[in-house]
Amino acid sequence: MTATTHDRLDLAQVDELAAQLRVDSIRSSTSAGSGHPTSSLSAADLLATLMSRHLRYDWDHPDAPGNDHLVLSKGHASPLLYSAYKAAGVIDDAELMQGYRRVDQRLEGHPTPVLPWVDVATGSLGQGLPNAVGIALAGARLEHAPYRVWVLTGDSELAEGSMWEALATASHYGLTGLITLVDVNRLGQRGETALGHDMDTYAARVEAFGAEAVIIDGHDIAQIDEALARADGPLDRPLVILARTVKGKGVPEVEDQDGWHGKPLPEQTATSAIAALGGERSLQVRGPMPPAAEPVEHAPRGAVELPAFTVGEEIATRKAYGPALTALADADPRVVALDGEVSNSSGVADFVEAHPERFFEMFIAEQQMVAAATGLATRGYLAYASTFAAFLTRAADFLRMAPISRVDLRLVGSHAGVEIGADGPSQMGLEDLAMLTATQGSTVLYPSDATAAAKLVVEMADVDGVSYLRTTRGGYPVLYGADETFPVGGSKTLRRSDQDAVTLIGAGVTLHEALAAADALAEDGIHARVIDAYSIKPIDAETLREAAAATGGRVVVAEDHHAEGGLGAAVLAALAKEPITDLYLQHLAVDGVPGSGTSRELLSWAGIDAAHIAEAARRALEG
Amino acid sequence: MTATTHDRLDLAQVDELAAQLRVDSIRSSTSAGSGHPTSSLSAADLLATLMSRHLRYDWDHPDAPGNDHLVLSKGHASPLLYSAYKAAGVIDDAELMQGYRRVDQRLEGHPTPVLPWVDVATGSLGQGLPNAVGIALAGARLEHAPYRVWVLTGDSELAEGSMWEALATASHYGLTGLITLVDVNRLGQRGETALGHDMDTYAARVEAFGAEAVIIDGHDIAQIDEALARADGPLDRPLVILARTVKGKGVPEVEDQDGWHGKPLPEQTATSAIAALGGERSLQVRGPMPPAAEPVEHAPRGAVELPAFTVGEEIATRKAYGPALTALADADPRVVALDGEVSNSSGVADFVEAHPERFFEMFIAEQQMVAAATGLATRGYLAYASTFAAFLTRAADFLRMAPISRVDLRLVGSHAGVEIGADGPSQMGLEDLAMLTATQGSTVLYPSDATAAAKLVVEMADVDGVSYLRTTRGGYPVLYGADETFPVGGSKTLRRSDQDAVTLIGAGVTLHEALAAADALAEDGIHARVIDAYSIKPIDAETLREAAAATGGRVVVAEDHHAEGGLGAAVLAALAKEPITDLYLQHLAVDGVPGSGTSRELLSWAGIDAAHIAEAARRALEG
DSSP: OOOEEEESOOHHHHHHHHHHHHHHHHHHHHHHTOSOHHHHHTTHHHHHHHHHHTOOOOTTOTTOTTOOEEEESSGGGHHHHHHHHHHHTSSOHHHHHHHTTOTTOSSOSSOOTTSTTOSSOOOSTTOHHHHHHHHHHIIIIIIOOOOOEEEEEESGGGGSHHHHHHHHHHHHTTOTTEEEEEEEOSBOSSSBOSSTTOHHHHHHHHHHTTOEEEEEETTOHHHHHHHHHGGGSOOSSOEEEEEEOOTTTTOTTTTTOTTOTTOOOOHHHHHHHHHHTTOOOOEEEEOOOOOOOOOOOOOOOOOOOOOOOOTTOEEOHHHHHHHHHHHHHHHOTTEEEEESSOHHHHSTHHHHHHOGGGEEEOOSOHHHHHHHHHHHHHTTOEEEEEEEHHHHGGGHHHHHHTTTTTOOEEEEEESBSGGGOTTOGGGOBSSHHHHHHTSTTOEEEOOSSHHHHHHHHHHHTTOOSEEEEEOOSSOEEOOSOTTOOOOTTOOEEEEOOTTOOEEEEEOTHHHHHHHHHHHHHHHTTOOEEEEEOOEEESOOHHHHHHHHHHTTTEEEEEEEEESSSSHHHHHHHHHTTSOBSOBEEEEEEEOSOOOOOOHHHHHHHTTOSHHHHHHHHHHHHHO | OOOEEEESOOHHHHHHHHHHHHHHHHHHHHHHTOSOHHHHHTTHHHHHHHHHHTOOOOTTOTTOTTOOEEEESSGGGHHHHHHHHHHHTSSOHHHHHHHTTOTTOSSOSSOOTTSTTOSSOOOSTTOHHHHHHHHHHIIIIIIOOOOOEEEEEESGGGGSHHHHHHHHHHHHTTOTTEEEEEEEOSBOSSSBOSSTTOHHHHHHHHHHTTOEEEEEETTOHHHHHHHHHGGGSOOSSOEEEEEEOOTTTTOTTTTTOTTOTTOOOOHHHHHHHHHHTTOOOOEEEEOOOOOOOOOOOOOOOOOOOOOOOOTTOEEOHHHHHHHHHHHHHHHOTTEEEEESSOHHHHSTHHHHHHOGGGEEEOOSOHHHHHHHHHHHHHTTOEEEEEEEHHHHGGGHHHHHHTTTTTOOEEEEEESBSGGGOTTOGGGOBSSHHHHHHTSTTOEEEOOSSHHHHHHHHHHHTTOOSEEEEEOOSSOEEOOSOTTOOOOTTOOEEEEOOTTOOEEEEEOTHHHHHHHHHHHHHHHTTOOEEEEEOOEEESOOHHHHHHHHHHTTTEEEEEEEEESSSSHHHHHHHHHTTSOBSOBEEEEEEEOSOOOOOOHHHHHHHHTOSHHHHHHHHHHHHHO
């Protein structure tokens, strides 16, 4: 059991490595008392062959630009992945045995980029492959790098539509550097998958979606090796290797049996299984080194020359997005954009024209759009992804995973709220703020005019984590001159006097309504403070508290969103961070299912227009 | 232009009907000043042939049990659908011309079930077909009804993975009554689709996913008719008719041209186009009547004999779900369940065993799961759908659409929060409450013990709209006896005295932590009121306000969820519905990306365990 380092094992030695990976998968999960050994055992031969003979990877330099990428889409097979890391010599046996699934340790239940060899977090099935498409897209279209992206998926996760969005996208973009290994072990969590071992149907699906399918016995090292060698090309399509495997392979007590998903082997079973597999080993194995590749050097960002908008001019914030992003991209080569086949509506069309090589059409596949942005972000690109605010909800689970992947994502959601009018409720984003504010570490911005929108597009470039810009369909007057700045976490107080009796808070379209309400109130001699809360998260708590205090705790918040998780909730949470002694809040938000109508009709129906804001202010004053 | 009613037009007459649908699609959208005439024109021949010769529908009785169903998955082609309604004589020309897309009218921009002939709302592309799978499932497996479900989809929406989840599910369940017509007009919103007119690739994908593909010229009435006639069978698979069409067909100025998506024809173009199409017509056309079918009569719900849990016994709320649902289903034949291939974890396994004929395995396709539940709900079934809370986010856009479809959906999300421990953040639902509370008209429940969980499963049966039950992975002591009731909108005050100095509010796992915190505080002579807020939306505002007032405004809320959109936000919003004069809120929630660990370690890491709650209470008392 001495450690031996091999460069590119002979085929005959791969079996030994596979046995070691199996043994270590069993040891680590049994030691942790949880984990998925049987899902690891089915893929051990695939990973052993890949890591020892095909994965071109400089383990001492995980950031080497020529390194291949390995995405474990079936993230629950983490014991296998971590066992491979041990075999590569980048973690030791002690960490594997004492760190796996333990608190404050990096060998988490499902892999995350806390580990330097992991690109994206996995564990929500059906996301690894879509993310890998983004990495492959970066390599092929932007970095022009020699790396391949290897993805190990399960068969259960092929039930997720996102996997087919991924293959369709990969074939559309001709990503021949994307190689997917499917561990078809027949058994999902609770029993057999829909297709079981029907390899031909899988192959037909893969081929129909534009990839090359190769069916192999996933436990025959020679077959695996031959299939993996096809990655060396030439290929004219993405490659998908469909490996027929046995769940639990190598441990007869659990092989191909129901009821063993996500369960570590009991101590005694583990001991006998390890013995039957030939006991512990300490092989150290590294495969081929990556080809030489220069890191992509991006020139530092130059001055961003934003378009200027004339105060008073009516323009939709969504229409400021494209020109602003174009200006940012002119100054920063890392900026790329994606869109869900609505570029003429979301506003990004100007960018598409100016920087076509940095634009990726994702068609109507929002999950893939966010996943590709995630993959691009892992490669250092500033990825902006846009569609209607309503349809960003399609990618909620991908947005949930983004903070776990530690990526910076920039999202732009247009056509927010009932303001869109005639198209009706299916097109109205009324839940997007709730989704985005609840995203870990997120930043949520909602500009009221084109100047603010353009400036915030640039601000987002320097924001960590998931950031979101919400834009409006209709045109509204430009409020701010070109010199105004819009720091994240700030706000603008547009009306303010020493006699202010009530505070009106709006963002986006409701800010314009709040201004009109203030005008109406002024006619009755009521002074209203008006705050543009363009930064919903983080919110300018100090300004809000000061305004509330100055206006006797009388605060009206109006928002074109449901009452939960949006601007009103953010204002209230900010105020409640300190003791509250005096607050009379009027929260106007959308309740009920809207129909069609004009913007004005629907803002009135929802009770969030100027008349309702003024009325709420009067209520507060009477209250 | 006199109205004539035809029963099942001759083939030669269908052209006339198609021309009428085209003319009316143009007229209605131009009159409204918005809408999608070109997307209607491409499908006019398909719909004319379908409605006049194949759709078996009693227009006078939309609820007739034998009626076929027609789902317009490409919901933006609403002018075409509404023109067909006019041709069927169920709306008049005045409504079409003056009602379309107008406020307070039922002919909305995208169809919704406000109209009696519409089953589900569409307009978020990629949802109509998945919903239709649910309707077809009800017909084939539960109602044993003769109806067919016809779906008219666009080609752009085939980019959505959800469409392939739908076909995979339809073929898995052998839904031969599901007939999908794809209007392959080549052009999406902003330009050509990924596949354009590559009909063979579409066919290969459809066939690979287990359906029968038929390619036709979508403007050749005879070909359309022949293809639609295949629905009469025998069929051994779902049928997909791939119709090659021309966007804008019939109006040479816009035919097959970019830049005309979602734009009404200008008045002058419309006038000349209508003239070229032969002018206005007033055909009234009804196709074949449905076969006789008896309505499904469900026996009224009997007494539900819930399992009883022993107070003090440690049991996970998720494990109460299956037995409770089984008991409910024993008493109510309308109860059905779906699961995302985690039935052994979500708790529904008991139901699967007891009522296999009422259970639908959706594999790992959460979008399809919610869509199928939606379809089943339209047929009067009480559909409960379960998976991990985290993975319900996959279906966010479908949940967003559910209130627009006016369906009652019952969701159960297990493994909520950091409490799950070792599996790590990818499996933790920390955003689910935000998503579900922001859903229009929703009900959100989060029981702390098995008794409450079981009772709330029954309560949900009578809740309108989307309701959600959040359950916990680990076992915790049963708190309530079998006689306790848990009305929606209620709460339980578990500790209460005249000397209460602080209020502790929890739900689910944090309720147990709050109780432990109260014990710790009691040791120091501090009396804490403890509230189990099992109903997060609606929340028991009166009890909360009373408690806050009784405890000097000192309130601690702890939740296993991010700070936004969950329990704390609900408590705060409830308190702020009235003027606040005294509130010192300590809101403990999960911030940061968790790792793996034990439940206890992670509850402590997140700062939501008993120790942190007690500490927050002391802060409130000092504050």
